[in-house]
Amino acid sequence: MNVLHAGRLVKTKEDYKVVQLGLDYVEEVVELQERVHKDMVHKSWFVRDSADEIEAMLKNGGALFGVLNKNNEMIASRYISTPGDSEHNLAHDVNLPIDLDQVVVLESTVVHPDYRGNRLQGITLDVAMKHAENKGFRHLFCTVSPQNIYSLYNIMSGGLKIRSLKKKYATTDRDGVWRFILHKDILIQDMSWLKRLEISFDDLDLQKILINKGFYGDAVSRRANTIVYAR
Secondary structure (H helix, E strand, O other), X not given: OEEEEEEEOOOXXXXXXXXXXXXXXXXXXXXXXXXXXXXXXOHHHOOOOOHHHHHHHHHOOOEEEEEEOXXXXXXXXXXXXOOOOOOOOHHHHOOOOOOHHHEEEEEEEEEOHHHOOOOHHHHHHHHXXXXXXXXXXXXXXXXXXXXXXHHHHHHHHOOOEEEEEEEEOOEOOEOOEEEEEEEEEOOOOOOOOOOEEEEEOOOHHHHHHHHHOOOEEEEEEOOOOEEEEEO
């Protein structure tokens, strides 16, 4: 296993390591997803991928990162995809001039319930972004439920900005679920802005209006339950 990062967990004081894993770990990732989804109160916040879908992503240039505890048990996972010009490329959902072949999508991240509070989402995000940059990709995308302020805070702390708000993941029995589409250009470290507005986290209608007017979600406050939009 290629160890990409190692450290000590904040809460349990265990040693851990982040490694890049292969196809033989996909089933274990699916089992961890099921474990996490079962305990979720708001199940629409998390759309699971099947083993076949994850395998297809990995075979098409994606990567899987696992966090292992001292007993080499998987306590968290994150995987990314390189969708190219397929319909799954989130660059189609934003009004930005982007080379589709330069896009990496940050897919699902899950943390075992016993290991929450150890900043593992942020740690695996750092690993995934460094991997994408080392591979020569420029653009990072992901989706987050507008109701999931904790995940939104984590992903925006990594420098991703809200660029769209729309329904995604439609099925035969539903027309989709609302998702923020977030983006980061790896080559641009700082974004300048002329105007900033602080909007209630729950006011999705106003947020859609601002996005259509060229604003982007720049920061989120968990304490105030607000999102700062800028342009």
